[in-house]
Amino acid sequence: MPSDVLIVGAGVSGLTTGFQLAQQGLRVRIRAEDAPGRTNSAAAGAIWDPIYAEHPRVGVWAARSYEVFARLTEEGFPGVRMVNGVEASRDPMETPDWARELPGYRECTLAELPPGFVHGWHYRAPIIDMPPYLAQLELLVRELGGEFEFGAHLSALAEANAPIVINCSGAGAHDLVPDPEVVPIRGQLVEIRNPGMAEFFAEHTPELGEMIYLLPQGDVLLLGGSAEPGVADPAPDPAVATAIQARCGDIFPEIRTAEVLGHRGGIRPSRPKIRLELEEIDGRYIVHNYGHSGAGVSLSWGCADDVTAIVLGLLGR
Structure with a gap:
């Protein structure tokens, strides 16, 4: 039929x-x-x-x-899981309206933010x-x-x-x-053994680029991220992976020595x-x-x- x-x-x-x-x-x-x-x-x-x-x-x-x-x-x-966490910016900004309406929303204090970040908010988000x-x-x-x-x-x-x-x-x-x-943008993630992080962290940036995010998925912690416009090959680049782990380790030191379990590469359809x-x-x-x-x-x-x-x-x- x-x-x-x-x-x-x-x-x-x-x-x-x-x-x-x-x-x-x-x-x-x-x-x-x-x-x-x-x-x-x-x-x-x-x-x-x-x-x-x-x-x-x-x-x-x-x-x-x-x-x-x-x-x-x-x-x-x-x-599918719902996870508490923080989205934060290195620049002063207003919290987006969509974030204010989410479960678990509240503004971060400066003391709650990693070094180099000046604004952020807590909320609860799906991670898949x-x-x-x-x-x-x-x-x-x-x-x-x-x-x-x-x-x-x-x-x-x-x-x-x-x-x-x-x-x-x-x-x-x-x-x-x-x-x-439609422009391909390659993105990469590094999979490490989760050193004990239960909450996510996501850097808020105006556009896709080099940023920091940590996404807990049980015993695995995903580290990101990257954006390479025009690159259509999803195969991960070892140099980009090293830079991702280093950036994340700069604000969460326990990540520097965590065991690397694997790498992911994919193409965003921009x-x-x-x-x-x-x-x-x-x-x-x-x-x-x-x-x-x-x-x-x-x-x-x-x-x-x-x-x-x-x-x-x-x-x-």
Whole structure:
């Protein structure tokens, strides 16, 4: 039986959208070059933090995703946990309005901040261990009747032969659409044995770049981060990894001697503005859902809701 919808991409956007559509009773097929565990989404540190994405609906999408992640934590969904922590800036600034509305919010005192930081706030945020999270999402899509086709290379989106195509191709949209506004940005993380940190720390910066963040995931602590615009090879760079650990160790000395367990590298699909919209080409409908920069996980459930509404409207439901 033919599918109602073909989704291109099996990262967090593709899987979340596929799950939402399958829950509506639609026949979903997901086509991707890589299985979920090998996508760029699997390499993400994945703390809920929507600040690096641009779109008028970012606030709505982020709030919806926070709500879902909080519920999934209560349900024991693999890989999802709510963690207390601090976001801090090296420059004087006003706390963003979105932060003031979060559970656990309060302003930091200077004494609570690491050296070099002058402003910060406490809050509670979802942190997602992406490999088990993606594996569970894939399982749920399959249980709802969704089909997967991996190893399927597309040279152009026009090759996706279906009446309704959902484009969740991430950085691949640069060539598939093609969309020259999509720029790959390589990011890296260092996995170390957690020396005992139970709270996250995230450096607030105006744009992606060299920053410090520490994301506890049980016995593992993820250290970040980096941003290399134009680099499309996800393989980690040892020099960048060394610099990440050194930066984190400058403010949290116990990290300097912690055992390194592994490295992660992935590509963020940077775009001046997220593209979530319907396009009609030669009698076929394409719903684009890409260009989330560093906020794909943080916006995933909200964006999937909007895509689902568009598809149901096309089907007269």
